[in-house]
Amino acid sequence: MSTLRELTKEELLAPGHRMCAGCPVPTLVRMTLKALRGPTVIVNATGCLEVATSIYPYTAWRLPWVHVAFENAAAVASGIEAGFKALMRKGRWDQKVDVIALGGDGGTFDIGLQALSGALERGHDFLYICYDNEAYMNTGIQRSGSTTFGAATTTSPPGAKIPGKREWKKDLIGIAVAHDIPYAATASVAFWKDCIAKVRKGIEVDGPAVIHAITPCPRGWRHEPSESIKVARLAVQTRFFPLYEVENGKYRITLPVPNPLPVEEFLKTQGRFRHLFKPENRWMIEAIQRWVDKNYERLVKLSQL
């Protein structure tokens, strides 16, 4: 696939779901579903995507879709993969079924990390996609292990004593790669071609694959709904969220950013960072810039190995 025209016109996520205006998660899901190679089952962790696309008696899903709980999408996917494997071996099923698990950052970085680690360690053939909006947006913008340092959330509010979140974002791909899986990558909804190619790769590899996609949340990030894609693009252009992939341990930056914009350009698009622009908090912007630079340099070095 190299042009938009070559993409399937089939939309497996029906319009009329109840995701918020401007939410890029349906965009990510539609891209994902355009990368399918055959029969596929979606497992969805509890979260925004799940609650807004499956409100009984309606469903937006035009393919088999399973929701079990918040923290176990990877374990449920393991079971589905094992089930079809057993049934195929015994002649009771005859098609390869791809399994894709979708979870937000809460269900992936935090409560679901154990189940994800277990599934990766066991080597199930499935793709796990984390849509990362950097907080528990479904329950009302509480901080997660993925929330950026300094960000304002309802459980890390900037107060007189503590100016926003005090901890740094977990390195999800680093954690995934440490399991020695065949494929891991980051993606941004602003770069559709890169994103779809990575999803397809993740499906095609034999074994587990993890994709970590940045999905700005207009409600939680406090930006205009019309600007989600722009914000997702700025995340990449400032090197805040570099696009790279790790194939069998080999790192490669898929979209190098030779002349990055300062991270400020990304931060200032969002109300959740507004307090960082007060003079007394400028040091936090500088700290984020140092974190961004260090992370990108690390990726450059890793990709040169």
Added chain:
Amino acid sequence: MKRIGLTGDEAIAYAAKQCDVDVVSAYPITPQTIIVEKYSEYVANGEVDTEFVNVESEHSALSACIGASLTGARVFTATASQGLALMHELLYIASSLRCPIVMGIANRALSAPLNIHGDHSDMMGSRDCGWIQIFAENAQEAYDWTIQAFRLSEDPEVLLPSSINIDGFIISHSMEGVEVLEDEAVRAFLPPRSDARAIDPNRPLTIGPVALPDYYFEFKRQQAEVMKKVPPVLERVCREFGKISGRRYGKFQSYGMEDARTAIICMGSAAGTARHVAKALRGKGEKVGVVKLWLYRPFPADELVRELEGLKSVVVMDRAISFGAPLGPLCSDLIGAIYGKLPKLKVMNAIYGLGGRDITAKEIEGIYREGLRMAKAKAPMVRVKYVGVRE
């Protein structure tokens, strides 16, 4: 049919092996461990054609079982105590998604303090989760019930998960002579699972959606209704199993109930001791009976009322405490069942054997005699007594 030496855990593993299970996902915990170890051996030796998913927790074990069950595969798992507690939220989901998973549970006390020995606290904490719950008295029953449970759970009218409970260590680790069926007989009794609702990419289905206040209640009401379909199917399954095994099961088993004036009601391994006591007492002319419950959920309320009609008193033995409740869990169920139907029946609730403490024949005789005294004296209708504890 041959007779082999098996522990309770091994009996369950052996039965699952003969049931041609497609997927097993489990995590070891004492006193269940032998079940997953044995099954792992079967897998390693190629004695079964099963996908064994060695998960990192009981939470993931049941999650994977749910996923596998949704594909139409036959699924088995096992756990105990803290493991069952860790599965708790998934227990409800497994039954609500109508996954006919079969689970062996070697019942064990719950922490704290940490205790690995047998009581029914784990299962009682899960009694409202929509599973079929069966208690076996010994390894033979554990074996027989495991095979029957797959037929019962997978019946198109039922489609509910089942748990086969055995008392931790007392049954799970005791070697007994178990009469096992030929593999072919089990295969004929239990053909491969086929479920029209299984995941099929050619027929997209949304499983486990959100249901808000406008629909959720209706789902739960229907689930309550499904429970009522279990007893007739259970009767049918037990009848057919009786034909191939010569062993006839049902909702409960009675001993000496024809002319009994007082009965002991219990579940699990204590039933053997209770029958032994009843036999000795009947030898002395006492009219005592024993009702051993096999089926705890759905609770066979109407049948128990019929069984207890004409009795003066019953002693209900609970191997668990329901903290803050007026009675132990089994006794609460029984009172609920007989309310307004057996107004003269006096009930004694004996809470015993927590954390693996033995219950002796002498103690059971003691509570039987107290039950009898209750019937005669102007005693309250219901009494609770803790048996075998220092207080």
